[in-house]
Amino acid sequence: MKEEVFFSKGMKHVKEDYPDLYEASIQLNDVCYSGKTLDYKTQKLIAIGIAAAASDDRAVKKQILSGMAELEITRDEVVDVLRVVLLLAGKPAFTKGMNALYKIEE
Template sequence: MKDEVFFSKGMSHLKEDYPDLYDLSVTLNDTCYTGKVLDYKTQKLMAIAITAAASDDRAIKKQILSGMKELDITKDEIMDVLRVVLLTAGKPAFTKAVRILYKVSD
């Protein structure tokens, strides 16, 4: 994970009151985002696709924003992964993610 950025509002409470659980979350993120085979940008694009397929508005927005900010991911790159979301998760999930993408990129 880059710079210990968490999008869950509850993480600040864990950091303050339950540092052991917070540290575990950091370790889990570091373990998942290793970049051993797939680079971090590819993993972030996967995260965008997964949140889009799950139709999680808040997570889609946060993943897109962090990808654009941290990794200079472009709107076209995001649209490429959203095409796969259209194919695998359907039109409602796809159009919701496209709406969010255009909202945050304008």
């Protein structure tokens, strides 16, 4: 989250009412997306895969959108990630991920 964008609607309220928790969330994100060994783009592709494997429609869509906007992640890169999701998490998770991708492209 290089641009402090939270996709949870609740984070707006946390930022206003509990700035210490909001700042801790930003710091945790910065630590997790450190790029020490894997670059940020690779980490974002992993995040897309995790969201897809969890069958979280909203999260996978947001991860794809932010990856495309921030890192110029391509459709083919997302599909490569979703191929691994198909293998490891199954067809329902894969199908939801592909559906999110196609909705973005419409």
